[in-house]
Amino acid sequence: xxxxxxxxxxxxxxxxxxxxxxxxxxxxxxxxxxxxxxxxxxxxxxxxxxxxxxxxxxxxxxxxxxxxxxxxxxxxxxxxxxxxxxxxxxxxxxxxxxxxxxxxxxxxxxxxxxxxxxxxxxxxxxxxxxxxxxxxxxxxxxxxxxxxxxxxxxxxxxxxxxxxxxxxxxxxxxxxxxxxxxxxxxxxxxxxxxxxxxxxxxxxxxxxxxxxxxxxxxxxxxxxxxxxxxxxxxxxxxxxxxxxxxxxxxxxxxxxxxxxxxxxxxxxxxxxxxxxxxxxxxxxxxxxxxxxxxxxxxxxxxxxxxxxxxxxxxxxxxxxxxxxxxxxxxxxxxxxxxxxxxxxxxxxxxxxxxxxxxxxxxxxxxxxxxxxxxxxxxxxxxxxxxxxxxxxxxxxxxxxxxxxxxxxxxxxxxxxxx
Amino acid sequence: xxxxxxxxxxxxxxxxxxxxxxxxxxxxxxxxxxxxxxxxxxxxxxxxxxxxxxxxxxxxxxxxxxxxxxxxxxxxxxxxxxxxxxxxxxxxxxxxxxxxxxxxxxxxxxxxxxxxxxxxxxxxxxxxxxxxxxxxxxxxxxxxxxxxxxxxxxxxxxxxxxxxxxxxxxxxxxxxxxxxxxxxxxxxxxxxxxxxxxxxxxxxxxxxxxxxxxxxxxxxxxxxxxxx
Numbered sequence: 001x002x003x004x005x006x007x008x009x010x011x012x013x014x015x016x017x018x019x020x021x022x023x024x025x026x027x028x029x030x031x032x033x034x035x036x037x038x039x040x041x042x043x044x045x046x047x048x049x050x051x052x053x054x055x056x057x058x059x060x061x062x063x064x065x066x067x068x069x070x071x072x073x074x075x076x077x078x079x080x081x082x083x084x085x086x087x088x089x090x091x092x093x094x095x096x097x098x099x100x101x102x103x104x105x106x107x108x109x110x111x112x113x114x115x116x117x118x119x120x121x122x123x124x125x126x127x128x129x130x131x132x133x134x135x136x137x138x139x140x141x142x143x144x145x146x147x148x149x150x151x152x153x154x155x156x157x158x159x160x161x162x163x164x165x166x167x168x169x170x171x172x173x174x175x176x177x178x179x180x181x182x183x184x185x186x187x188x189x190x191x192x193x194x195x196x197x198x199x200x201x202x203x204x205x206x207x208x209x210x211x212x213x214x215x216x217x218x219x220x221x222x223x224x225x226x227x228x229x230x231x232x233x234x235x236x237x238x239x240x241x242x243x244x245x246x247x248x249x250x251x252x253x254x255x256x257x258x259x260x261x262x263x264x265x266x267x268x269x270x271x272x273x274x275x276x277x278x279x280x281x282x283x284x285x286x287x288x289x290x291x292x293x294x295x296x297x298x299x300x301x302x303x304x305x306x307x308x309x310x311x312x313x314x315x316x317x318x319x320x321x322x323x324x325x326x327x328x329x330x331x332x333x334x335x336x337x338x339x340x341x342x343x344x345x346x347x348x349x350x351x352x353x354x355x356x357x358x359x360x361x362x363x364x365x366x367x368x369x370x371x372x373x374x375x376x377x378x379x380x381x382x383x384x385x386x387x388x389x390x391x392x393x394x395x396x397x398x399x400x401x402x403x404x405x406x407x408x409x410x411x412x413x414x415x416x417x418x
Numbered sequence: 419x420x421x422x423x424x425x426x427x428x429x430x431x432x433x434x435x436x437x438x439x440x441x442x443x444x445x446x447x448x449x450x451x452x453x454x455x456x457x458x459x460x461x462x463x464x465x466x467x468x469x470x471x472x473x474x475x476x477x478x479x480x481x482x483x484x485x486x487x488x489x490x491x492x493x494x495x496x497x498x499x500x501x502x503x504x505x506x507x508x509x510x511x512x513x514x515x516x517x518x519x520x521x522x523x524x525x526x527x528x529x530x531x532x533x534x535x536x537x538x539x540x541x542x543x544x545x546x547x548x549x550x551x552x553x554x555x556x557x558x559x560x561x562x563x564x565x566x567x568x569x570x571x572x573x574x575x576x577x578x579x580x581x582x583x584x585x586x587x588x589x590x591x592x593x594x595x596x597x598x599x600x601x602x603x604x605x606x607x608x609x610x611x612x613x614x615x616x617x618x619x620x621x622x623x624x625x626x627x628x629x630x631x632x633x634x635x636x637x638x639x640x641x642x643x644x645x646x
Contacts, residue, residue, distance in 0.1 A: 310509060313472070314578075317499070
């Protein structure tokens with residue numbers, strides 16, 4: 001092993017107490033930064049999973065006119081060739097054709113505006129995991145063999161008083177009357193009976209959406225099989241997102257394909273920039289710790305003035321003196337950071353399995369679409385980034401002490417008491 | 419043949435209030451294989467002269483020629499390399515690297531010289547055996563006596579294969595027994611390996627062992643005596 005390297009490593013342990021104080025500070029700071037990043041990443045991951053698996057799917061296809069004006073008659077054009085393409089593309093796991101209309105829902109005790117989605121449960125269960133989010137004693141998901149049912153959220157049940165406020169029990173099979181505008185502008189009324197209640201981590205989504213069988217909605221309006229407003233597409237792999245979307249837009253000029261990042265820009269932005277955000281958190285922590293490291297190294301250099309003078313006298317050149325101090329600082333920082341990363345990783349691993357429950361502030365979290373129970377996690381690549389930052393911090397923190405050492409005059413340094 | 423030629427050497431410390439002439443027009447030749455003591459009272463200029471011979475300090479005027487190289491004309495980086503390859507140093511307070519063993523301290527200079535590992539190991543063993551420390555090779559400075567540490571310092575100075583070794587008050591921190599041992603060892607190295615030693619001292623025991631005694635006073639050589 002390079003002698004300068006081994007001397008630097010051994011120098012770290014010359015004053016064990018002082019080094020351990022700095023190492024502990026770096027360890028705690030790094031562990032806190034890693035865990036905070038893991039916690040944030042857990043939220044972001046859950047949010048993105050919720051966006052893809054429940055709220056939006058990977059890609060949604062529309063008639064471009066429907067995006068400007070959600071008119072009932074702005075159907076997707078050329079459904080047959082589009083459906084054929086979606087079926088043969090091996091990057092696509094599944095798709096669900098939807099009818100989408102704005103409607104007024106009313107019961108004898110309440111009313112609310114809702115986005116009524118007509119879906120085929122067999123298709124829908126491939127693209128959306130909403131059927132898994134049925135609340136306890138909340139009935140069941142839509143069934144093609146049980147027409148006339150509606151799948152609403154817990155929030156909607158509260159608003160329409162299909163949930164007993166005192167007992168918390170849902171009034172399943174209770175009737176909700178929907179009023180919406182037909183093809184010619186006529187008002188259509190249609191009633192459905194509550195078959196199931198869902199609850200997601202996104203209050204806004206819950207308050208907005210209700211699901212019925214597509215065939216029920218189609219017969220009420222009426223619409224034929226090819227008159228649909230939206231196709232939700234789920235992919236086998238998120239990394240194919242851009243290629244599939246671009247391919248659809250290129251092949252079908254009458255279709256607007258939007259990916260989940262465009263449909264939920266908040267989640268899109270988080271997926272793009274959160275890594276930078278975590279690095280900024282770590283950067284701030286390491287920046288603050290750097291001052292402690294600089295202070296410790298300056299003390300070490302002042303204490304070893306005579307030794308550094310001797311090294312220069314016997315022929316150790318400036319670059320080697322710099323290398324020795326820089327390595328010593330990097331080692332000091334790295335030891336603390338490595339232990340800190342291990343502690344942070346351990347905390348993330350444990351809480352990633354048990355979850356951290358923020359139920360006391362559940363409403364606040366769910367109002368912005370974030371789950372109140374978070375499962376921290378962090379990608380392995382994050383640790384490479386942190387390691388690089390720690391090394392850079394060590395190098396930056398060594399500059400001042402190294403400068404101090406290089407400014408020493410060997411004759412004067414040899415005269416000192418230290 | 420002279421290994422060191424000093425011509426018209428002057429060193430003036432230009433303090434804020436007073437100008438102090440530490441070395442006043444010194445002319446001196448030191449031949450290869452000499453065992454020379456520079457003596458004189460405190461403030462006579464012994465350490466200043468040794469520092470300038472060792473390339474650690476620069477003169478106000480004059481020249482120091484070592485093996486045909488005027489070291490007063492060398493740039494800082496060249497001077498560091500010159501010291502590494504041509505001059506060995508022994509300091510009053512040993513100045514070993516505390517985290518390294520005796521063997522590692524001895525081999526350190528050779529590693530700076532980027533010599534081959536096998537040669538470094540061989541030479542380290544040989545030199546430490548010569549200075550009587552073969553049993554202490556793996557001991558750290560804090561596990562050795564002052565005399566043993568100073569012998570490691572001499573071994574380190576010898577390891578680079580220097581043209582001469584400068585020892586500034588090498589026995590100042592040693593007791594009589596260790597002083598005797600160190601001087602005997604240095605004398606043996608001088609005779610056996612032909613190493614040139616130049617040391618400053620006001621220790622009579624050292625002066626009595628020296629083959630040449632140069633007496634400094636107020637920065638001037640007032641006596642230069644060679645023993646027969």
